Amino acid sequence: MNLAAQLPVLPIITPLIAAPLTILMPSEKFGGRAPYVWATLVAWAAFAACAALLHAVATAGPISYHLGDWAPPIGIEYRIDLANALVLTLVSGVAALVMPFSFRSVRAEIDPRQTSLFYAALMICMAGLLGVTITGDAFNVFVFLEISSLSTYALVAMGGRTDRRALTASFNYLVMGTIGATFFVIGLGLLYQATGTxxxxxxxxxxxxxxxRMVEAGFAFIVVGMGLKAAMFPMHLWMPNAYAYAPSVVSAFIAATATKVAVYVIIRFIYSVIGIEFGFIEAAFNYLLMPMAIAGMFFASIVAIFQDDVKRMLAYSSVGQIGYMLLGVSFGTEQGLTASLVHLINHGMMKGALFMAAACVMLRVGSHSISAYAGLARRMPATAAAFILSGLSLIGAPLTVGFISKWQLLAAAFDSGRAWAGFLVVASSFLAVIYVGRVIELMLLRPPAPDAAGVKEAPLSMIIPLLVLTGANVYFGLNTELTVDLAERAAHALMGSAR
Amino acid sequence: MEFLTFFVERYNYWIFITLMMMGLYIVIARGNLIKKLIGLNVFQTSVFIYYISIGKIAGGTAPIYVAGDMEKRGHEGGHDGAPAAALPGKDPLGQGAIHADEGLSENFGFAGNDLAALTGGAAPPHGEAVHSLPAGGANDILAAPPVTIGDHASPISDAARAAAEVVYSNPLPHVLILTAIVVGVATTAVGLALVVRIREAYGTIEEDELEAADHVAEFGESPAQARGAA
Structure with a gap:
């Protein structure tokens, strides 16, 4: 058997098989190192497979993999083109950094008896997200989506050890997420009834x-269902608490990946499943996605300004950033789609880095309230530097990935004759200046709290992955070859498939 | 009258919509977490019913392979059937699913007949088993013309011949929904486990009391004040 031919299935089955094995590993012996090392290796293997896939797709074009050698449309097909290869690389890349990062944070926040269960759930979540992205079968999307969501509910609830509000947050997430997934299934049923495939x-x-009318209804159900999962503006209520009270490592992982994957699914269904030549898609762009995206950009950013909890502030900021992605999609142009894909990747990098920095502060100061950040630049210089750099990236300062996304989005807005949308993007970026600026000001200028005298820099096992991800924020801000060029080609292919 | 026909013909959809709305209403309106979960279950179940009803074919029997079936029908039900099962526009409302249930009781007779024939016993007299099939159903291809069987005691070979022309329901939605049921069970299990943990941590599973407790944690007010403020 040729392993290279089986490459497309490896990112999915590796974590899916590895996860149950993790449960067999000792949680408490060796300080919980066994499942940690195992999970790290698995995440790296998945990342290597995804990077190889991205390379293969970028050079040789889309790959179609038939599971069990059943030819589509009967069999399940994994179809990898540039768009999902990029998202796959993002998800597995974030996992490959979060796993080595997690050790100390998990030991501090998770019950030691649950260590192996925690890593198993995290791996299943990763497998689910990768599966949603890679599959070319619509119902498969639902199955993988629920695989990742169910493990996420459990992971969020594990934060209940430090703050019981994680339990109610997880329950709300479960209810909303299940409604979203069920809406998605209704939409699939309508599409199936209309097409028989x-x-x-x-x-x-x-x-x-x-x-x-049936296709219209199916589309509506799918967009609403996925909008719930993606925390699209009026349906974001589950998200801030879930991200704020989840264990730090979990926040870092799902904030950087889960909502991005849901946005990817919306893009995939609009362009590759339904196709944009339908009149109602145009209407959905103009009267649904665009107003909601803009409302989210402003509303969520304003709410973020008034948060006293940094993790919750970052979660609200995510709602606003999802707005940018959907705004790009709603232009309905190739450039808009490019901007959306670029921002999807870039936002994953910056939010991942910010939540990882928050995890470092949580470990050393023991809180994610904003007051814990006072004078941090002197106590934890590396963490503070990473937070500031990725914060600037979130605002869209030049030399960072955030600037590239905003630039693409502005160019798309002006080119599609919606200059006003461009101005709104800039205006909402100023709101980001305020909420990120608050934390930065606290870290740089305020004296540290008197009881924080013993606070020292986070351990190297956390600092290195954090700095790598922050470095990626800067590197891809300077060298746009990988992200922007590939996103342009992906958008071109999606547009081509949509007609 | 036309309206009534429209209404009655689509009764499976009305069941689905009613159940779905009831479920959603319970999720939103009830404060008790267990009741919310039950509402969520009703909501999910309504979708299962929807899927199952669109897979039904007039005169179709359970999609279980009977001996002799393979040679004649081969992959028709699987390979070529599914993608071409229905063309859009022709039948946006899936008439097949609606008419399907007319023959529900007879279908059981059908299945029973086959079984009796297979075991070599004399099939009970069944009369005319021909149902008129609607044109252009969601599951057209699968619905080959039904045959009259059971009018003579048949040895196995005859049964096989008869079985080869059996009309099957579309199994795909059923299989999909089996998956969805498993997902639903898992969701309920996780949800109930969470409710247990919430009860342990808060001492209550009423949503307003939970909110009041969280309010205290956040703003340091007593529950009474918080409730007054809310």
């Missing part, structure tokens, strides 16, 4: 621009 490309082929 579940393979994404085949649905597109069968629909062939044939418009009817």
């Amino acid at each position: 579940l393979n994404m490309a085949d649905v597109k082929h069968q629909l062939a621009g044939d418009n009817n």
